[in-house]
Amino acid sequence: MTYDRVIVPVDFSEVSIAAIDHGRWLAGRLGAELELLAVTTDRYVNVTNNALDHLLREGEAEQRGGAATAVAARRRVVVAADDDDVEAQLVSEVLSSPGALWCVGSHGRTALGELLFGSVSADLVRDAQVPIVVVGREARTRTEADVLAVALDGSELSETILPAALELAGSLGLRLRLLQVGHADVPADAMETAYLARVSERLPDPDHADYDTLRGDAAEELVGYVDRTDDVAMIAMATRGIPGGARISVASTSMRVVRRADVPVLLLHPRVEGDEGDHDDARSDDHRAAATAEAEPTVDRRRRVVVGVDTLGASAPAVEWAAEAAHQREAVLQVVHTWTMPVLPSGMYSFPLWPDIEAARQAALDEVESTASAIAATHPELRIETVVAEGNAAEVLAERSEGAELVVLGRHRHGRIAQLLLGSTAGEALHKVRCPMVVVPCEEPDVGDGDDGRADGAIR
Secondary structure, eight states, X not given: OOOOEEEEEOOSSHHHHHHHHHHHHHHHHHXXXXXXXXXXXXXXXXXXXXXXXHHHHHHHHHHHTTSSOOOOEEEEEXXXXXXXXXXXXXXXXXXXXXXXXXXXXXXXXXXXXXXXXXXXXXXHHHHHOSOEEEEOTTOOOOTTOOXXXXXXXXXXXXXXXXXXXXXXXXXXXXXXXEEEEOSSSOOTTOOTTHHHHHHHXXXXXXXXXXXXXXXXXXXXXXHHHHHHOTTEEEEXXXXXXXXXXXXXXXXXXXXXXXXXXXXXXXXXXXXXXXXXXXXXXXXXXXXXHHXXXXXXXXXXXXXXXXXXXXXXXXXXXXXXXXXXXXXXXXXXXXXXXXXOOOOOOBOXXXXXXXXXXXXXXXXXXXXXXXXXXXXXXXXXXXXXXXXXXXXOHHHHHHHHHTTOSEEEEEXXXXXXXXXXXXXXXXXXXXXXXXXXXXXXXXXXXXXXXXXXXXXXXXXX
C-alpha cells in the first residue's frame, strides 16, 4: 500500500500539537503529504482555519531552519453540528480515507481518567478498526532509529497487527523486530524463541526480521525495552479495545504503553467476526468491544504450578509448598497476586475520594515481585512467572488454573465472625478451579518488629 497522506487530527491541545512533529517525520519517510485536520462548528470555522494556518507557518519556519523534515502540508476543517460527536466524525473520516495514515496524539489516560474525561484516541482506535499511529506524552521522534518492534503474546489477536506492521515498516524503510511479551497465553510449544521463529517463517522475507523475548509484565517490559534500545523507532501491537469503564477491572496493556513509551505506537483493534458495519452508533455499541475482551484466551498447556499469594509473610508456607511441587514436576511456578480498587470514605461534600489506582496497582506489582525474588533466592532452578490482576482472587485463580497441573493456596485461621464477613478465598476457589488444588495452613504473620509483617515471610 502507498500512503498519499499522513493525517494528524488537531484539537489544539498540547498532545495533538506534539503529534504534528511525528506526523511530519512519517510524511517525510513516506514521501506523502501532511494534513492537519480539525473538527469544528460553523461558529468557529474562521478561528479554526486561522489557528491551523498558524501551525502550518510554524512548520514551514522549522523546515527552513532545518529543524524539521521538509514535507508538503495543508489544512482541512470538518464542520459538524453543535451536538455531533467529535470521535464519530473522526471515525467517519478515517473510513473515508483508505490511502491515509492517521497519527493521533493521546494523553494515554488511565482507565479512571478515560472514564471521567474520555479519550478520543482510544475511542478512535477502538471504533475505526484500522491501524493508527498513537503518540503519547513521552514519545519522541527518533530520526536515526531503523526498527519497528512488533509486540506478540502468542495469541491470534496479537498477530493481527503483523500485516499492517509489515506494510508500514516497508514503506518507512524500517527493519522488523518481533518481541514476545508475557507468558500466560503463549502456545504450548512456545519455549524461548521457538514461537517467534515460527512467526518469522511466515513473513515474506523471513531473514528480514530478528526477534527477542521479554519476561514479566508486558507493558513494563516493552517500555523498558524501548528506553534502553536506541534503534527502535516505533512499537506495533494489537489491542482488545476495552472501553474505559471495563478497563478499571481489565487493564489495557496498549494504553499503558502509549502513556509511557518513548516512541509512537501503531495500534490496531482488529475487526472480529460479526462486528460489521454501523460505526455511527459505535460508542453505544460497547458490547462488541466487551465481546472481544471476554473472548476465551488460548489455554496455556505448559507444565505449571499456580500459587496464590496475599503477602509473602502471610503466604510463606503455601509458597514454599508450591515451589517444592514445581521443582518435583519440573514445572513453571506462576505466582498470582490480586488487588482491588481501594474504597475510600466520601469527602466533606459527600463526593467520593478517588484513590490513586496506579499506585495501588504498583504496590501489587511490588508485592508479587518481592515474593518471586524470595523464591528465586532459595530455588534458583525454578522458572518463576508473576501474574498481577485486579479483581476477585478466586475468579483469577480459576482462570489461571485452566491447563495447570496444580493450584496451591494458603488458608488463614480467621475466627467465625471474620469468616462470615470476609468469606474464604480458598473455599470459593475450591468450587471454581479447573485442576487439582492444595490448601496449605498459614499462620498469621507477627507484626511487632517495626515491619509490615514480611520480616518472617522469607522462603525457607
